[in-house]
Amino acid sequence: MKLSFEEKRILEGNEGVARQKAMELLVKYGEALGAERLIETNNVCVSLSAGAYSRLKSPVSESDVDASFSRMYLDSEDPFEIPKAKVFTCRLIREMDPENWQIQGISPERHEMNLAAEKVCARIGMQLMHTCAPYLVGNVPVMGEHCAWIESSAVIYCNSVLGGRTNIEGMESATASMLVGRTPYWGYHVDENRWGTHLVEVEYQPESVMDWGLLGYYVGEIVQEHVPVINGIIKAPNIARLKHHGAAAASSGGVEMYHVVGFTPEAHSVKQAFGKNKPKMKLKYGKAERKKAYDNLTSAKDENVDFIMLGCPHYTLEEVWNAAKLLEGRRIHDNVNLWIFTPHALKTIADQAGLTDTIAKAGAVLMTDTCPCISHVQPKNVKTAATDSAKHAHYMPAILGFPTWFGSQKDCIEAAITGKWRGELK
Numbered sequence: 001m002k003l004s005f006e007e008k009r010i011l012e013g014n015e016g017v018a019r020q021k022a023m024e025l026l027v028k029y030g031e032a033l034g035a036e037r038l039i040e041t042n043n044v045c046v047s048l049s050a051g052a053y054s055r056l057k058s059p060v061s062e063s064d065v066d067a068s069f070s071r072m073y074l075d076s077e078d079p080f081e082i083p084k085a086k087v088f089t090c091r092l093i094r095e096m097d098p099e100n101w102q103i104q105g106i107s108p109e110r111h112e113m114n115l116a117a118e119k120v121c122a123r124i125g126m127q128l129m130h131t132c133a134p135y136l137v138g139n140v141p142v143m144g145e146h147c148a149w150i151e152s153s154a155v156i157y158c159n160s161v162l163g164g165r166t167n168i169e170g171m172e173s174a175t176a177s178m179l180v181g182r183t184p185y186w187g188y189h190v191d192e193n194r195w196g197t198h199l200v201e202v203e204y205q206p207e208s209v210m211d212w213g214l215l216g217y218y219v220g221e222i223v224q225e226h227v228p229v230i231n232g233i234i235k236a237p238n239i240a241r242l243k244h245h246g247a248a249a250a251s252s253g254g255v256e257m258y259h260v261v262g263f264t265p266e267a268h269s270v271k272q273a274f275g276k277n278k279p280k281m282k283l284k285y286g287k288a289e290r291k292k293a294y295d296n297l298t299s300a301k302d303e304n305v306d307f308i309m310l311g312c313p314h315y316t317l318e319e320v321w322n323a324a325k326l327l328e329g330r331r332i333h334d335n336v337n338l339w340i341f342t343p344h345a346l347k348t349i350a351d352q353a354g355l356t357d358t359i360a361k362a363g364a365v366l367m368t369d370t371c372p373c374i375s376h377v378q379p380k381n382v383k384t385a386a387t388d389s390a391k392h393a394h395y396m397p398a399i400l401g402f403p404t405w406f407g408s409q410k411d412c413i414e415a416a417i418t419g420k421w422r423g424e425l426k
Helices: 005-011 017-033 061-074 108-123 151-164 169-178 209-223 239-252 270-274 285-296 317-329 344-353 355-361 390-399 407-416
Strands: 038-040 044-046 089-091 182-184 200-203 227-229 281-285 307-309 337-341 365-367 385-387 405-408
Touching: 005 017, 005 317, 017 038, 017 169, 017 182, 038 108, 061 108, 061 169, 108 169, 151 405, 169 182, 200 209, 209 227, 209 239, 209 281, 209 285, 209 390, 227 270, 239 317, 239 390, 285 390, 307 407, 317 344, 317 355, 317 407, 344 355, 355 365, 385 390, 385 407, 390 405
Parallel strands: 044 089, 200 227, 200 281, 307 337, 307 385, 337 365, 385 405
Antiparallel strands: 038 182
């Protein structure tokens, strides 16, 4: 790998052991990927998890976190203090809601570890966004900006909707990028790797957020890790629709980038979206494909529902507002828990607008900073769940162990009110 003068200095230890270890890791990583060089980045998203400190004994100190950090993320058995982040870095989703951790069933010991990790992240200059959707709260890369992000739903949104450039990084590589401001130049940083590979002709127009999730889920299952080009869309999708679409495609397949002809920035035409590529496969998406995706997302059979989860990826303010409207003046069933997740910054606005209070009066909880599948938390004795997230419907049965219904936001809230699932594909 060809390194610049500055990169060589870091590798030789001239900026300290932590940055040296970070550069060593990135060089090994880049060489394994076949990258010929590193590229500068000033936009890193990572999620230093308290789970990495699970072996620590209470009380947990910041020096304990430093030692675990060096071992877990930089492959060093010699502990050292973590230096300041070299570039703009956001901390993404974590393991608990700081206000509702007891409702979530987080133990006091785990709560303590989370607080210790948060202090370290703040000390080294990380921005504590604590969301899987950083683009909702201020981290909005511009066209062509090179980033180093973790989190599949964030990465696919960055690449596809914003025109930023990032691969799905691991915790270790993103942490290393935070410390040296570099990432391997490969994958979606390179022009030709961003061109489309599969053409999807849309015969059934997606209208709702649920529809866009179904389209993403179907396409992801077919194309896997490739780049689909969605053609034939008539009406512009909003943030929530594109958010759910990308999260679904990244879950059913390994999609990190897609194009919607006429609406995403690198697809003003089919020709532009494909660049010098020719489609490897041409697909159609009609009523039959929509029905197949819906059936594949539903694992539940019992109409009695006791847990409703909304907000994966984290809800936009508009989605919170819509949920509050559907709940206003109503009360959820005694046997049901309704948890709604949004970024903490947006919850602050929801608090001021009275939306949080409306949701609470209905018996639901507006939560932040985490989600059930990341933190492995859920209400006690859940038998059947429901969600409006194709991503969560895909993961909940495997990660949390209970069957799940998939439907619209309205379907889910009606189930929360009645305790019965009545959703269907209309």
